[in-house]
Amino acid sequence: MSVFFSRIKGMLFLLFLTWFCSGQPAPPLLRFSVYLDPSNMVYLRWDHDEQEMMTFDLQVHTTGWVAFGFSPHGELPGSDIVIGGVFPNGSIYFSDFHVVDEATLEEDDSQDYKLLSVTENETSTTMLFKRHLRTCDSNDLDITMDTARLITVFGTDDTVQIFKGQKFSKSLFLMRYRSPSNSTDPKIFFTYDLRLDNFAVPVEETKYACTFLPLPVVKQKHHIYKFEPVITPHNITLVHHILIYACGNASVLPSGIDDCYGANPDFALCSQVVVGWAVGGESYQFPDDAAYSIGTPWDPQYVRLEIHYSNFDLVSGLIDSSGVRIYYTPEVRKYDVGVLQTGIFTFPVHFIPPGAESYRSYGLCNSSQFDEMNGTPVPDLHVFAYLLHTHLAGRGVKVTQYRNGKQLGIICEDNKYDFTLQEIRDMKEILVIKPGDEILVECNFQTLDRSGITFAGPSTMNEMCLSFLFYYPRNNISSCMGYPDILYIAHVLKQEASDAVEGMMAMDFVDWNNETVKTAEKAAKEADQIVVIKTINVSPPSAQLVVGKMSLQVTTWYQSIPAPT
Structure with missing residues (x-):
């Protein structure tokens, strides 16, 4: 690492001193963002364009070195990463590396990440850079329509020790095409929860709990345009998925809560999915021209709420009131989803x-x-x-x-x-x-x-x-x-x-x-x-x-x- 720093330190300092003093425009508006760690120490903003270029803006809660990149399986070996930071004298460093194995870090012959800026304040280091989705470098991992495993490592000072730094990995879908800012919220909307009520989760590895709930009663057509999971605190690792199924209005539905696919087949009635959530998912808002219809004679009045619990540790005494919150509006859209x-x-x-x-x-x-x-x-x-x-x-x-x-x-x-x-x-x-x-x-x-x-x-x-x-x-x-x-x-x-x-x-x-x-x-x-x-x-x-x-x-x-x- 010392050879690397000595080679680029002076060159990059002069290059970016000129860049900072020339009055460059503000960083680009990036549509997507997420924290990459549970403690909110690593914040990533990103976006991609029609030229198949992806821009990253990474802010890490450290004044030391920062490494970020892509991993085949969420670990350092095999990773394609960049390392950057700001030295105490104000000069900056940034380069494209790959991790060969658990003890070997090598700089890429082909430098395929373009640095836009590296800045540091009293608490954080921020790197703004970009790269092509595919670089044709065998040491770089392609950015595709697949799930990416992102990896971030950082230290407390500017002595890079990649295998001793604080490390976080997170799976993320980078090729998004629509952000919340692309959606138009209606002027009038209501919320409604479809949830279990203090359900005692059995001491079983797998449980499918089902109940039947009414949808909101409205006098005219409304549209469900958004939904989000409502997970009981501390049960996030327990709830595997939540599905809402529409019921035909001729259905005769049972009451209470029972096993979805157990002895009583009535609790498996209704199979048309309305909305769904699974592990790792978040809220979802339909496009501006389409949403799920309720309130007409052809729309369902009841739904089946299905929650899959995975209680692998066989913990007793668990109580859950998870479900889904729907957002609906009288401002109807062109299409029914x-x-x-x-x-x-x-x-x-x-x-x-x-x-x-x-x-x-x-x-x-x-x-x-x-x-x-x-x-x-x-x-x-x-x-x-x-x-x-x-x-x-x-x-x-x-x-x-x-x-x-x-x-x-x-x-x-x-x-x-x-x-x-x-x-x-x-x-x-x-x-x-x-x-x-x-x-x-x-x-x-x-x-x-x-x-x-x-x-x-x-x-x-x-x-x-x-x-x-x-x-x-x-x-x-x-x-x-x-x-x-x-x-x-x-x-x-x-x-x-x-x-x-x-x-x-x-x-x-x-x-x-x-x-x-x-x-x-x-x-x-x-x-x-x-x-x-x-x-x-x-x-x-x-x-x-x-x-x-x-x-x-x-x-x-x-x-x-x-x-x-």
Whole structure:
């Protein structure tokens, strides 16, 4: 490090002395900001432009050196970082580095971060700099549509000791397209809480608690334009997700609180998502031209509140009143919002083998029956936002659109998925899904730390593969999800089975290794898929389709079969 400082110290001092004295314009207006640590010592503002340049303004509560950058997994080894600060004599230092291993820091031959300023006051150091999303330097990590792992390290003086500094890491989605300042708040609005009331969380690792609540009673059409989580203090690590489902007005709903998917099936009624929150998420405000409608004869009057608790430490005596606060207004917007749930139907025929470095699963939706299920022709779906969801083994999610057997493109994806950051993300541009299009959801899982099969299910230690697409105008379709023919997979793995239950049980007899993992992955991709389509109405609850062999380029559909009774 001393060689580095001696080389650039004098040069940068003269360069930036000229810069400071020349009367430069104020720092650019950056739309996005967040604290990167629990104690609010590290504050980041950032933005990106059409030239694929991202600007960062980092303020750290220290008068020493500051390091900031990108990490593959949230740790220093493999990180792409910049180090900067202000010496006691007022000269500044700033350079692009990479961390080779737990003991080696190297300066990049290619300096791809452009410094705009480094300043220091009595308490803080602030660095303003920018870089291209992709630098073509093998030592730099690309900024993509995936979740980024940001890392910040700093010291109390200007002797850089990167492996001894105070370190924070945080997962963050950097490629945002709409900030709160881009949204227009209505002049008149009301708030309404949909929450549990002093619910005694059981001493169980996983609990899905459901209750049915009325929506606000209004005499004319209103729009829910914003929502935010309301988490009971000290329960933030307990609450895994919160979902609000709209109920059809013909539904006969139970009272009280019960297990959502337990012995009483009535507590699983209502499947059309209105709003949702999961670990790491924050508040969300719909675009200015669309919101969720309430108050008309076609709108729901009741909703199902679902809260998933993960009480891994089996703590007793926990009381929770968490839920969601909605903001609604009589100033109605042009479009009514809907949410389409896609992915793999959460059923144990979806399984992930143990010991897999990478295992991909697929869930297919075909919208050709949407008109029949909806009761009227379904207009084009204009998708403006999405929420991706897996559990702990998930490493990536990709949602792809097909039309007439040809891939149109990727709707959304996150190849660096982080379970601790599940949030609604806006699309860069509105994407149109037409009736008859296919939607393929692909999830990538890793189970190197597991010795047994992971089946799909409600527990955090089970798995899911879901994508929630926010669109307008709203229709009655709640979800469209697929799952593979488990018998086909079992037979490819040379296991005997005559029905789905035996097919699932047969997976326990497979000798799982790299070869059988890849064989199972290929078989699950090639297997026929059953697609389940649900609507907000109680009857008929769903329809099913048998789907032909899949590939990433071609999807062939076969005959429909009657809905189950």
